[in-house]
Amino acid sequence: EQLEQLLEENHEIISHIKDSVLELTAHADGQPAPPRRDNGSWALPPESRPSFLAVSPQDCQFALGAKGESPDLQMLAVYSLLPFDNQDGGVWKQGFDITYEPNEWDTEPLQVFVVPHSHNDPGWIKTFDKYYYDQTQHILNSMVLKMQEDPRRRFIWSEISFFSKWWDNISAQKRAAVRRLVGNGQLEMVTGGWVMPDEANSHYFAMIDQLIEGHQWLEKNIGVTPRSGWAVDPFGYSSTMPYLLKRSNLTGMVIQRVHYAIKKHFAATQNLEFMWRQTWDPDSSTDIFCHMMPFYSYDVPHTCGPDPKICCQFDFKRLPGGRINCPWKVPPRAITEANVAERAQLLLDQYRKKSKLYRSKVLLVPLGDDFRYDKPQEWDAQFLNYQRIFDFLNAQPQLHVQAQFGTLSDYFDALYKKAGIVPGMRPPGFPVLSGDFFSYADREDHYWTGYYTSRPFYKSLDRVLEAHLRGAELLFSLALAHARRAGADSRYPLSDYSLLSSARRNLGLFQHHDAITGTAKEAVVVDYGVRCVLLHSLTNLKRVIINAAHYLVLGDKDTYRYDPATPFLSAVSCAACLMKCGHPRATPSHRFLVVFNPLEQERLSLVPLLVNSPHVRVLSEDGQPLPAQLSAHWSSATDTVPDVYQLSILARLPALGLRVLQLQKSFDGHTTLQSSVRLYLVGASALPHVRAAHCRATFTLQSLRCAGEEREQRVSTEFFIYGTRTSKDKSGAYLFLPDGEAKPYTPKDPPIVRVTEGPLFSEVSSYYQHVQTMVRLYNVPGVEGLSLDVSCLVDIRDHVNKELAMRFSTNIESDDTFFTDLNGFQIQPRRYQQKLPLQANFYPMPTMAYIQDTQSRLTLHTAQALGVSSLGSGQLEVILDRRLMQDDNRGLGQGLKDNKRTCNRFRLLLERRSSANKVQDGRPVSFPSLLSHLTSMHLNAEALVLPVAQQPALPALRSFASLSTTLPCDFHILNLRTLQAEVSREAALILHRKGFDCSLEDRGRRGLQTLSTNIPELVALGSLQPTSLTLMYPLGTASNSTNIQLHPMEIATFRIRLG
């Protein structure tokens, strides 16, 4: 119950649904009407600074690209090629019969590496802690014990979240033993991330952060850096991950959950191992060696060879008398002298068949499953029986096989050695692949496309936490650097570092492939909610932000005193009571606000704030009045909240900085402008519309027109409902199994529509039974004014087996092509496949999706990951929420019945294409425009309002700008992450240079600025040491120059000294 309330409370923080506008003329006598233009839009005083500057032509070259050789395997082309016919393949149901000649290994023996592993989910059926106490600690304890018994034994581990918890609980002797096992190569830490992250819904900030957290932990505690990646359970694979692993200096990786038809095709053509290259890579610098597992699962029955009935007999945990058995009804038999010859032959036959699917004569055979090896007996059963088989095989020269336990890197190293290359190079004869592995089906038409949307409330919360973590990291590092320089660091709350550190770990934990995916049990979801997001991290991060902002805005740093009991600033959640706190009559005539802009570009934005009086005006630091729009605070479609008003302040915010604003009581309505509101009780026969300087939108988005466009673009928005099947297989947390095409959403009553018009923004709010939509147009120069702000408050708690979709229909001739992003990092073109079922055509949308023709591009930007598709030419469709009453037979054992009221936030951007051509458009790579990138940033990195607490004597406050000039807009400071607390002055500066498409800049507008790669000074930056992505390896030499060369799309990490 308490959690529910907390979730609701936090929900309000993120949603900002509320605000609309009320006629307030009664309170504002003598206010002059804000001027309107001839076309009916509100006119604002002209903006003196140019919003957009020219793009240099060479910066546009990258997107035109295509200099490099084309890859051997392009996933879009593979999709076009495959029949997806799902023919019965015999014992290997989804494959084919594999045959071989017994003498094939006579000249080059088969080298087999059996790799023992245990897949530990940091939360799924049980919570993280319960898994740890029930299983994980026992697995690791037995591991130390049993590995020391025989130096030939091997084991791999990947989840550092569990490993570090165990480490905290073990003795120094045990730790020393672990270091020895790692040192002598018996135990390998694979990937080394905090978790094995989901790759569909996760954002690249969080993917990188959890990788750094894990790698830093490993370096500090064990002194090891991972070399190989291991991702056997994420439900589909993004090409962002191989890029991140490559830039972290890993040289090989393993993936498993790939569509069965693709596995079969790659197996038949010996393409299961390839160099994975980024679609945008002009040469081969992003290549990383990837091994795809061929069969259905990573468990023992599906890893030794094609026949699960036989492989299961070599899972010695399933020996008769144990708790699990073989569903194929032939149990394993312990290996004895009497049966070893026969058993070894049977297993070797499977090894040989599996080997035929790969190009090398080295074979990888994983040996494990979920939470395996938790009892000493299991270690003995697996390791002793396998060793007997190995000893037998290796003693028979006529078999031409050498079998042994190995780590993952043992396997890769043997393969590289046979190919005669050093790790990281391309083995001769192996193919190059580009593209990704969404969407995943494990059998029949069972597509795992439901989890792109499952539990959208938590997907949304994840991104709120992420934005707060980034903001807190940046401000903490900057404040600490300034405090050190002023010699005030002894007074600064260095303990905030531990809050940051635990927030990193909690955000990291939530990237787990059963967490952000929405595929854990209800109780586990609540545990994530309490542990990761609400009770701890979000609150703590706000404290870190407040403490840093407090120091940075103080005019006289000598007056700085940190008092945890009385925070100098309050978080935005308290803004509701602003000017209301304490005794209203004693309220002083002015209050201060600090507004944090987490973007590295200066921005002109509307800053939202709730106040308790309509008689208010806003002044800048130096006393200049700022334009603001006053609105009512609505409690329902037609009722307002008394004495609460929404104030939207138009403010220019410094890049990565803090701006001080002043609120005053005032009866002067010249700068605080009010607006009109109209209510329509039905779907309105005469369609209402709203206008702003750049665009005119007609309800319900029937048409959209932007300044300078002769052509009206029709964009209609409708809601649809998917049901689920009546057959035994139904939609659940993972699977989307609709009962055919969506049907139009038909609410009991027509919507109530409220139209608000004002000088700074106008909006249309529509109240349906299950969804409230708000479409808002900003009348603001620059980025804000060029897109439509769309939000949907969804509540489908009274539905049964339904999914709610929002569909945009346009006359854009997009045919079968659409584009979705991967992890907010890159764009992947998609093609609607008629030969596949409807649900197969859905893809993850972490930040954006678009459709285009030669004239226009329509981009849907999102502030939370959701599933998206384009089911017809000119359409974009997003699933908003799903309520499903049953399990979908993938182990969860539950439906999705814990839906919450969720606010989904979007920006809809319509752009004109000036130089598009079909050849360019047919390429398997695409980029957003700079405007589109910036729109996404504005949506995902909102300004944070921090009211200054009431106090007897307010010290002088000064706005703070961390950058001497704004960064070029294709540069993004992903993070400025202090390394270790007490402590080091070192931080990791992580920069990303975005790739962008210049063909979208409208002739009517000027382009956006991207000047050079010369990064301005960030607080007296010391030396810059380029390093690998996770800081494990220095790259090149340190330099004092702040001139950074970075190619488009690249992410680079620098170790820097601050202060």
Ligand SMILES: [Zn+2]
């Ligand atoms: Zn898992």
